[in-house]
Amino acid sequence: MTSVSRPAGPAATPSSRSSKVNLLPKDLGSLARGLPPAEPGTLFVLGSNGGMSVAPDAGFPVVFGRNEPDVHVCVGADDPHVSRRHGYLTFEGSQWVLTNVGRLPIRFPGSRLVLGGDRAELPVAYTPLFIVAPQQEHLLEVRIAAKVPPPSADGGYEADTRRRDVWSLSPVERLVLVCLSQRYLRDDPQPQPLTWAQVADELSELRPAEKWTWRRAAHVVVNVRKRLSGRVRGLLEEEVPPPVGNTLNHNLIMELLVTTTLGKTDLLLLDEESAE
Known part of the structure; x- marks a missing residue:
């Protein structure tokens, strides 16, 4: 050593x-x-x-x-x-x-x-x-730090297929994912994703007019997993060994945290909504 x-x-x-x-x-x-x-x-x-x-x-x-x-x-x-x-x-x-x-x-x-x-x-x-x-x-x-490439003829715009540091999320996707991953964002020593029922209950309290159900919350998250799965492994059921449990949602949350797509400031979405 x-x-x-x-x-x-x-x-x-x-x-x-x-x-x-x-x-x-x-x-x-x-x-x-x-x-x-x-x-x-x-x-x-x-x-x-x-x-x-x-x-x-x-x-x-x-x-x-x-x-x-x-x-x-x-x-x-x-x-x-x-x-x-x-x-x-x-x-x-x-x-x-x-x-x-x-x-x-x-x-x-x-x-x-x-x-x-x-x-x-x-x-x-x-x-x-x-x-x-x-x-x-x-x-x-x-x-x-990487070597900076020379400007290209089109002004240096990046191709759409290049991986970016931060994933794009719609406002609804961000809200659901922050709710799902709040234990991670709040520094729980052994964090786990909330259950679909817990997510639905909390979103129903935050936005009662939107009629949240566990199926709707799950549908939002599954769509994000599918969208990212082409470039991130471990987001599809066939990519992880059984029992699957919370693994897919855990892997998604870790990807979003590692890339800083989600951060502690996103908890304001929950706090602001609850204060209204």
């Missing part, structure tokens, strides 16, 4: 390398929504209390874990299951590499796990990483 030298501390680290290593504020927002101008290959890492950006030629390992004074990026600060120094990110050769030196595994989107002592290459893209603790998963956002 590779040893990690003690970081000087997040506040002091960038002083000698201000052009290569910089702090990211806590209120930056999700890295999934984009990046400031940066050299191709620049690593952006964001935890619960801010983060860092590091140029690929800085020769600077980014250490993350729960002990904020002893790491560069804090994650899982209040969870003793997360190691004080859980892992680090280094630029090796031509790519960034994740090394897990903690006890708990680190999950990539989907089901791929990086166990303690293991390493994994990071793609040049947005990659949410999750430290898998017993009560909840702790998010560490990572994004590597």
